[in-house]
Amino acid sequence: MSSLLxxxxxxxxxxxxxxxxxxxxxxxxxxxLRTAGGVDFGPIQVAYETYGTLxxxxxxxIFVCHALTGDAxxxxxxxxxxxxxxxxxxxxxxxxxxxxxxxFVICANVLGGCQGTTGPCNTNPETGEPxxxxxxxxxVGDIVDVHxxxxxxxxxxxxxxxxxGSLGGMQVLEWAAKFPAMLRSAVVLAxxxxxxxxxxxxxxxxxxxxxxxxxxxxxxxxxxxxxxxxLALARMVAHITYLSEASIEMKFGRRxxxxxxxxxxxxxxxxxxxxxxxxxxxxxxxxxxxxxxxLYLTKAMDYFDLAEGxxxxxxxxxxxxxxxxIVSYTTDWLFPTSxxxxxxxxxxxxxxxxxxxxxxxxxxxxxxxIDSELPKLSAVVRPFLDTSLESVRKRTExxxxxxxxxxxxxxxxxxxxGRGSEMRSARTTxxxx
Amino acid sequence: xxxxxxxxxxxxxxxIDRLLMEQIAPGSRVVDLGCGVGRLPxxxxxxxxxxxxxxxxxEAAVLEAIGRGVSVLKLDLDDGLPDLPxxxxxxxxxxxxxxxxxxxxxxLEEMRRIAPRALVTxxxxxxxxxxAQVAIYGRAPVTHSLPYEWYxxxxxxxxxxxxxxxxxxRLRFRIVKELPILNGVAVDRAWAANxxxxxxxxLLERA
Numbered sequence: 001m002s003s004l005l006x007x008x009x010x011x012x013x014x015x016x017x018x019x020x021x022x023x024x025x026x027x028x029x030x031x032x033l034r035t036a037g038g039v040d041f042g043p044i045q046v047a048y049e050t051y052g053t054l055x056x057x058x059x060x061x062i063f064v065c066h067a068l069t070g071d072a073x074x075x076x077x078x079x080x081x082x083x084x085x086x087x088x089x090x091x092x093x094x095x096x097x098x099x100x101x102x103x104f105v106i107c108a109n110v111l112g113g114c115q116g117t118t119g120p121c122n123t124n125p126e127t128g129e130p131x132x133x134x135x136x137x138x139x140v141g142d143i144v145d146v147h148x149x150x151x152x153x154x155x156x157x158x159x160x161x162x163x164x165g166s167l168g169g170m171q172v173l174e175w176a177a178k179f180p181a182m183l184r185s186a187v188v189l190a191x192x193x194x195x196x197x198x199x200x201x202x203x204x205x206x207x208x209x210x211x212x213x214x215x216x217x218x219x220x221x222x223x224x225x226x227x228x229x230x231l232a233l234a235r236m237v238a239h240i241t242y243l244s245e246a247s248i249e250m251k252f253g254r255r256x257x258x259x260x261x262x263x264x265x266x267x268x269x270x271x272x273x274x275x276x277x278x279x280x281x282x283x284x285x286x287x288x289x290x291x292x293x294x295l296y297l298t299k300a301m302d303y304f305d306l307a308e309g310x311x312x313x314x315x316x317x318x319x320x321x322x323x324x325x326i327v328s329y330t331t332d333w334l335f336p337t338s339x340x341x342x343x344x345x346x347x348x349x350x351x352x353x354x355x356x357x358x359x360x361x362x363x364x365x366x367x368x369x370i371d372s373e374l375p376k377l378s379a380v381v382r383p384f385l386d387t388s389l390e391s392v393r394k395r396t397e398x399x400x401x402x403x404x405x406x407x408x409x410x411x412x413x414x415x416x417x418g419r420g421s422e423m424r425s426a427r428t429t430x431x432x433x
Numbered sequence: 434x435x436x437x438x439x440x441x442x443x444x445x446x447x448x449i450d451r452l453l454m455e456q457i458a459p460g461s462r463v464v465d466l467g468c469g470v471g472r473l474p475x476x477x478x479x480x481x482x483x484x485x486x487x488x489x490x491x492e493a494a495v496l497e498a499i500g501r502g503v504s505v506l507k508l509d510l511d512d513g514l515p516d517l518p519x520x521x522x523x524x525x526x527x528x529x530x531x532x533x534x535x536x537x538x539x540x541l542e543e544m545r546r547i548a549p550r551a552l553v554t555x556x557x558x559x560x561x562x563x564x565a566q567v568a569i570y571g572r573a574p575v576t577h578s579l580p581y582e583w584y585x586x587x588x589x590x591x592x593x594x595x596x597x598x599x600x601x602x603r604l605r606f607r608i609v610k611e612l613p614i615l616n617g618v619a620v621d622r623a624w625a626a627n628x629x630x631x632x633x634x635x636l637l638e639r640a
């Protein structure tokens with residue numbers, strides 16, 4: 001049994017309050033994104049939110065990578081009337097896991113998504129129609145490329161941490177491999193260096209459900225009926241993989257929804273509570289998610305393999321000097337602990353600093369998103385980040401003869417090679433040794 | 434259930450930590466098996482510039498170690514250490530933990546695999562007070578350095594200095610140093626050490 005002493009937080013104490021999604025257009029001509037599939041793509045609109053304040057030294061920025069169907073709205077509420085807060089509200093805020101009193105937290109919607117960042121549902125400027133399946137094939141690497149560009153646009157050379165769970169954790173690993181000098185620490189939750197065959201299998205069923213929906217119409221459904229049955233079915237299947245045997249048993253058991261007795265009616269779809277729940281999840285998902293995005297993003301997830309083109313996972317991680325925190329959950333069978341431990345092994349082989357915990361939870365893969373599990377996760381992540389920041393600041397303390405690291409660096413976008421000004425460059429060499 | 438490291442009085446365990454530090458060259462890569470709250474690895478990192486990793490099973494202790502800036506893996510030593518590559522460290526430390534694992538021999542074998550040098554401290558159940566309690570009173574021993582009743586002790590194995598020497602040799606370790614610890618103080622050599630030492634520190638190398 002866990003013996004963590006974490007004070008309980010009431011739902012609204014420690015919230016970031018009102019938040020707002022902002023957008024910026026990146027990869028404008030003549031500098032499009034070259035995707036992994038070899039397509040030059042741009043401009044790309046990126047939707048993002050930020051919480052907390054960037055320090056004068058710009059050393060306290062944390063980038064949050066969302067999972068498959070997440071969005072930029074990670075914390076707070078968009079209006080006081082909003083019933084729902086951001087998807088990681090219990091984890092981001094004053095005194096929470098990502099403490100916005102100390103850190104500047106950024107979260108952005110992924111490329112190919114459907115919640116503000118350019119994706120298949122947006123208008124292709126060349127045709128005036130939604131991209132649909134003309135959207136370029138995209139990978140986790142492409143997603144990270146776009147987010148790295150956003151971070152540079154915000155004037156941040158080096159993130160204190162990149163953090164994410166599931167597909168978000170894959171992005172964290174990709175950051176460390178692709179932009180090794182852009183992060184000081186990496187927090188990978190319920191994730192893996194590649195998706196297991198079992199994971200690919202479930203994604204395949206989801207995609208098949210979508211493309212075989214009569215309304216799919218080769219992805220051109222935006223001005224008519226949408227493939228909502230297919231998308232809902234995809235979500236229902238996927239949702240099962242996010243739960244555990246124990247959590248389904250606990251939450252629903254064999255209980256019936258409306259009666260104590262069987263109806264002996266084949267077509268009654270919501271007789272068991274678990275049936276009713278899955279149908280509800282499917283229905284709600286269709287309201288907020290685009291089927292084409294689901295196809296693109298699950299495929300990106302299937303393709304993801306950190307070792308691909310880099311030798312081994314250890315080779316992929318060799319260039320970064322980031323510290324790693326790897327967390328898995330006991331009942332997660334989609335991204336099992338064994339895959340996290342493979343990562344740990346590879347990181348140790350690459351001689352990296354790595355911390356690993358398997359947390360006890362009945363909630364399966366979903367655990368890193370479940371409110372009641374967040375205090376436990378916070379108790380791990382908070383000291384990890386605090387000591388990361390401490391060690392950065394210790395290394396950049398003013399020397400007796402030295403400059404003043406407390407002074408604000410010159411504002412504006414740094415040059416691509418990281419040399420913004422003499423002052424910045426002097427400070428950087430100290431930090432990056 | 435008390436945490437493993439509380440099996441010993443704090444001042445005594447601090448003294449042992451200091452003693453261990455003296456054996457480890459600055460800048461070494463060190464893994465501390467059963468690191469508890471990470472006091473030793475934190476000191477090694479801060480004062481000796483060592484690259485450190487802790488292994489600990491107790492979650493609360495792991496969190497405290499993280500708070501000290503120590504990288505730590507929450508793992509059970511009794512499952513072996515398959516995550517740690519061969520020769521990935523200069524030193525493997527096992528301090529006051531050997532008697533608490535289920536398979537001490539296996540843990541020592543793993544230490545030999547992951548580092549060329551091992552530092553092990555073991556409580557000495559050959560101490561005369563312990564022998565006296567068993568022999569004269571017919572009681573399972575409870576002493577200042579081993580303060581547990583038999584039914585709640587975390588110490589699964591009873592081992593004396595002589596016993597440990599035998600096992601180390603059998604596992605093809607060379608005993609480079611054996612420092613008996615008497616009343617919290619390490620001595621280079623002691624008359625009838627196996628009778629008088631509370632515990633002992635061993636520096637081992639692959640033979």
